Amino acid sequence: MYPGGPRASETGDKTLSIGFIGLGDQGAPLATAIAEAGFPLHVWARRPASLDAVAGVAHTAHDSVAGLAAAVDVLALCVSEDEDVLDLLTDGLAAALRPGTVVVNHGTGVPSAAARMAALCAAHDVGFLDAPVSGGHAGAVSRTLTTMVGGPAALAERCTPVFEAFSAHVHHLGDVGSGQLAKLFNNTLMMMNQANLEEVLAVAASLEVDLASLVAVLKNGSAGSFTLSALGEAITAENVEHLSKVELLDMDLFAAAMAERGAPADAVTARAVAGAEGLVELMKTLTK
Known part of the structure; x- marks a missing residue:
């Protein structure tokens, strides 16, 4: 830098x-x-x-x-x-x-x-x-x-x-405004990554894979990401409901910003919202 x-x-x-x-x-x-x-x-x-x-x-x-x-x-x-x-x-x-x-x-x-x-x-x-x-x-x-x-x-x-x-x-x-636009894209991609993780772990759970061990492997492997690293650290069972609500509010901002500019972002928004909505259930699964 x-x-x-x-x-x-x-x-x-x-x-x-x-x-x-x-x-x-x-x-x-x-x-x-x-x-x-x-x-x-x-x-x-x-x-x-x-x-x-x-x-x-x-x-x-x-x-x-x-x-x-x-x-x-x-x-x-x-x-x-x-x-x-x-x-x-x-x-x-x-x-x-x-x-x-x-x-x-x-x-x-x-x-x-x-x-x-x-x-x-x-x-x-x-x-x-x-x-x-x-x-x-x-x-x-x-x-x-x-x-x-x-x-x-x-x-x-x-x-x-x-x-x-x-x-x-x-x-x-x-x-002016370009910092906010970058932040909204950053948040949106993070939530889309959450949706990917939620789906992958749901499949793994159906196979009765040890999810804690799998998450540890994924964190250190080529699949590693901020979303994975945050599990159990920045994202915990105690704060996950609050974080999910904040993420959904961020997606309201993203949707509004995209609508103001006429950007074709409906599919991206829906995917990110799914990631935010699924975060609570993901943490419940991992902490069983």
């Missing part, structure tokens, strides 16, 4: 003040990594208890969104849905940011919403990047995420040292 020289995070401007909103399962380890990389971290949360997630690192907590916005050079958002981001921006956040600030949306959404966010920011001379991440909570904690960036190249370059604080790979894909 970084042939011929150091990572940008090793040489980047550590005087950039980074704001963070969204200290949940994914956002908290991102914010922690940013602070530990040496960037001044500023945070705000609707619930004061959420700030406990960054208690172990240096940070400045703000009582209001406006106070946070006025103090930062880059504002990272890691909230659940596009509408949440749009509500924040229109409810005074964009207006409170200093001209030249960059807003980064790390949540997963549709490209058209990213374009709306960029326009809201541009009205206040604020830059915008969509930068969803792949790797889940485990990748955030281990700082091995893949970050997919859409937006102006100069802004992406400016923020790359921040992204590298929690990423193993940072890819600039092109204009």
Whole structure:
């Protein structure tokens, strides 16, 4: 990823003040990594208890969104849905940011919403990047995420040292929305791979093959994949129902994005949805 020289995070401007909103399962380890990389971290949360997630690192907590916005050079958002981001921006956040600030949306959404966010920011001379991440909570904690960036190249370059604080790979894909499009394709292919795995293991189960041993072989063989590696690690009996629901929500986003662009993706969508829907039963089979 970084042939011929150091990572940008090793040489980047550590005087950039980074704001963070969204200290949940994914956002908290991102914010922690940013602070530990040496960037001044500023945070705000609707619930004061959420700030406990960054208690172990240096940070400045703000009582209001406006106070946070006025103090930062880059504002990272890691909230659940596009509408949440749009509500924040229109409810005074964009207006409170200093001209030249960059807003980064790390949540997963549709490209058209990213374009709306960029326009809201541009009205206040604020830059915008969509930068969803792949790797889940485990990748955030281990700082091995893949970050997919859409937006102006100069802004992406400016923020790359921040992204590298929690990423193993940072890819600039092109204009605003291209990061979200890449994330949706990434998620869709992962779920299609789940469907393949579910079908293969169903056949193996009908032959009374020891599934645990087979999965161990497949993980180490040429059939190995992220989906296989995640079984029993990122995907467990305890969290599989939640993950399945999140995947189905992601497929709603994918279907909407494809419909907006008139892409012939019905068969791909159906296959991925089948993979998401079958995940719970797969884990039940493997943990019998």
